[in-house]
Amino acid sequence: MGLVKFKGIGIKAISVTVPKQKVVTSQQTGFFTEKQLTYFIDATGVQERRIASKEMCASDLCYDAAINLFNKTSINPNDIDALIFISQTPDYRVPGTSIIMQDRLKLPKATIAFDVNMTCSGYIYGLLLAYSLTNIANIKNVLLLVGETLSKITSPKDNSIGLLLGDAGSATLITKGEKYGDSFFSLNTDGSNSDAVIIPGGGFRNMSSAETIEIKKHEDGSERSDEQIRMDGMEVFSFAVSEMPKDVKRLLSFAEKDVTAINKFVFHQANKYMMNVIAKKLKVDTSKMLYSIEKYGNTSGVSIPLTMADQKSLIDNNDILLLNAIGAGFSWGTTYLKLVDCTILEVNEL
Amino acid sequence: MDVNEFVKHFAEQFDETPEELFKPTTLFKELEEWGSLTALSIIAMVDEELDIRITGADIRNSNSIEDLFLLTQAK
Numbered sequence: 001m002g003l004v005k006f007k008g009i010g011i012k013a014i015s016v017t018v019p020k021q022k023v024v025t026s027q028q029t030g031f032f033t034e035k036q037l038t039y040f041i042d043a044t045g046v047q048e049r050r051i052a053s054k055e056m057c058a059s060d061l062c063y064d065a066a067i068n069l070f071n072k073t074s075i076n077p078n079d080i081d082a083l084i085f086i087s088q089t090p091d092y093r094v095p096g097t098s099i100i101m102q103d104r105l106k107l108p109k110a111t112i113a114f115d116v117n118m119t120c121s122g123y124i125y126g127l128l129l130a131y132s133l134t135n136i137a138n139i140k141n142v143l144l145l146v147g148e149t150l151s152k153i154t155s156p157k158d159n160s161i162g163l164l165l166g167d168a169g170s171a172t173l174i175t176k177g178e179k180y181g182d183s184f185f186s187l188n189t190d191g192s193n194s195d196a197v198i199i200p201g202g203g204f205r206n207m208s209s210a211e212t213i214e215i216k217k218h219e220d221g222s223e224r225s226d227e228q229i230r231m232d233g234m235e236v237f238s239f240a241v242s243e244m245p246k247d248v249k250r251l252l253s254f255a256e257k258d259v260t261a262i263n264k265f266v267f268h269q270a271n272k273y274m275m276n277v278i279a280k281k282l283k284v285d286t287s288k289m290l291y292s293i294e295k296y297g298n299t300s301g302v303s304i305p306l307t308m309a310d311q312k313s314l315i316d317n318n319d320i321l322l323l324n325a326i327g328a329g330f331s332w333g334t335t336y337l338k339l340v341d342c343t344i345l346e347v348n349e350l
Numbered sequence: 351m352d353v354n355e356f357v358k359h360f361a362e363q364f365d366e367t368p369e370e371l372f373k374p375t376t377l378f379k380e381l382e383e384w385g386s387l388t389a390l391s392i393i394a395m396v397d398e399e400l401d402i403r404i405t406g407a408d409i410r411n412s413n414s415i416e417d418l419f420l421l422t423q424a425k
Contacts (some may be wrong), residue, residue, distance in 0.1 A: 043387040143353045160386075233386060242403040273387065277394045349416030 003185045003254045006076055006131045006231045010180025012141075012173045013343040015069035017061045018296060019167050020349045025049075031157045031223075040163055045272025049166030051151045054348070058089045058147030059097045059104075061169025064350045066145060068106055069171045073343050081139040082112040084129055084289055086122040086301055089153065089344030090115060094109070101145065104162035107263040112139075119197065120268050120327030121187040122146050122301025123170075124335050126295075127323075128185050132175040137323040144172040148300040155224030161231045162222070165269075166297035183337040188243075190330050191248060196235040197328035201226030237274055238263070240326045245281040248324060251334040257264040259284065262336075268325030269303035278324075290314060312344040351400060356419040359399055368395035374416035394420055 025046055041047060052061070070077055083105075085098035096115035107113075112133070117126050123146050129189065130142040147169030156162045172249055201212030212226040224230065252259060263289050267275045273291050279289055292307040299306055304323050308315060315321075319339050326332035351359075353374050358409035367383045367394050378384055389409055396418075402425050404418070412418040 027420070039385055039387060143366050193387055231404045234389055234393060234409055238397075238403055238405050241397050273390060277390075281398070 003076040003251070004187070005255075006041065006127065006135060006183045006185075006186040007132045008176060008178045008336065009174065009183060010177055011342050012175045012342055013039070013073045013075060013349070014170065014172050014305050015072075016168060016170045016302065016306045017064040017068070017348045018306070019052045019056060019061065019348050022048055022050050022177065023051050023266075025163055028156075028163060028186070032163070036066040037163075039281055043166060043271070043273055045291070045293045046164060046297045047294045050168065052149040052167040053200050056120060056148045057086045057148065058167070059085070059091050059101060059143070059145075061167065061350060062145040062147040062171060063101065063104055063169075063350060065169050066143065066171035068323050068345055068348055069173060072285070072345055075141070075173055077107050079141050080107045080111060082142045083107060083129075084116060084126055084142065084144050086112060086116045086118050086126045086298070087143070087148055087229050088119060090112060090148075093205055098145070101184070107143075118327060118331065119329070120270065120298070120300045120303070121325045121331040121333055122327065123268075123304040124185070124323060124325050124333035125187065126301070127172075127174070127332070127335055128187060130172070131183065133213045134173065134174050134176055139159060140176050142174045146170045146172070146301040146305065148295045148302055150229065150300055155222065155228045157223040158228070158230070159220050159222045160233045161229060164298050165229075166299045168296060168299040168302040168306050171246055172305055175198050177340070179340045181338050181340075182255070183335065184251055184255040185333065185335050186247050186254065188247060188331070193235065193239060194328070196232045196239070196330065197229070199227060200228050201257040204280045209317055222294045236238060236326070237271070240270070240274055240332075241277050241281065241331055243322060243330075243332060244278045244314070244326060247332060247334050248282055251336055255336050255337045257336065259336055262322045263319035264290065264301050264306050264315055266307050267323075270298055271295070301325075306347065309344055309347045313345070315344065317341060353362065353416055353419045356422075357415050359395050360392065360415050363388055363395055374414065374419070376415050377413050377419075378415055379413070392418070
């Protein structure tokens with residue numbers, strides 16, 4: 001399993017909001033040398049990224065994106081049947097942020113609302129869940145919110161990830177419509193690599209304590225606590241370049257489509273070099289690849305809708321898109337869908 | 351692929367390091383150009399040339415180019 005087909009469901013609108021505060025990679029001297037910064041930019045492509053203020057949550061960015069979506073399209077909050085909030089940086093441990101968002105967005109009390117904890121594959125999984133709900137007879141419109149403020153749980157003195165992650169929030173409306181045709185999903189999980197990207201402390205396995213919040217110096221020179229994110233970049237890269245092309249081929253085989261049928265490829269913006277290695281293995285025409293990592297860094301599950309919004313001028317109506325992402329765990333997936341009459345708003349700043 | 355061919359592909363991942371510095375016994379992490387990007391290039395090269403996945407741990411546990419080559423042969 002893990003391969004799924006939907007008929008007559010599609011994306012009606014996408015809206016993305018990023019924080020105003022910009023962090024320019026080349027200016028992050030102090031802990032990093034100029035040579036390290038140049039090397040990092042060459043390897044990842046990240047020239048700058050956006051960072052939320054202390055008071056700003058992922059939900060605030062998603063709220064702004066959703067309000068813009070309501071204000072600038074014909075979508076009415078009263079027509080929303082379900083709300084999914086996907087994030088690793090929710091407002092509280094209890095209650096779920098989706099519950100609070102139902103009230104903030106003035107959605108009907110009959111709204112189905114729930115949170116999902118997914119990392120960089122969150123948009124692909126979110127679409128699968130939204131399409132699945134929309135597939136139910138009485139449900140017509142699902143609002144998918146994917147937001148992250150990972151800067152709040154990242155050490156700026158981490159050699160692997162300290163300069164990589166950016167903050168952003170998105171709102172996507174999924175709806176019914178014959179015009180959308182067929183969509184295909186491939187979803188995968190391999191929990192044996194759960195240590196490759198992890199925040200080891202502060203959860204219920206290793207609860208918050210004086211020890212978990214202590215900043216420690218690590219073998220590679222990084223300085224971080226056990227309540228800050230840790231990534232084995234080589235492990236992620238190795239897994240991704242091995243598995244992602246296979247997954248794309250598996251999905252295309254299931255959908256009985258050829259890679260040449262794809263108009264635009266929107267990969268999770270993990271690392272530009274990694275995206276290009278995967279594209280090369282798939283023999284993808286690089287002019288069909290969309291990127292936003294230079295401007296926003298790796299924004300986890302938000303990176304796919306953010307790339308679509310940032311590069312909207314390159315997307316045409318009726319384009320066939322291939323979306324592909326890998327996240328902590330590992331969890332990864334690929335989506336093949338047709339974008340029909342989709343309203344993509346300009347990226348907003350908050 | 352023999353070890354000398356592996357060393358040749360390994361050397362191709364470096365832009366500035368003179369080719370003559372690459373031998374099976376070369377301690378690659380001591381090369382000035384060695385870093386995260388070259389590490390990723392080596393992982394990608396092994397994947398492309400040998401269709402074998404080497405991990406971050408494999409790189410960390412290897413000292414010479416030959417160590418890494420032998421590791422790929424054991425997979």
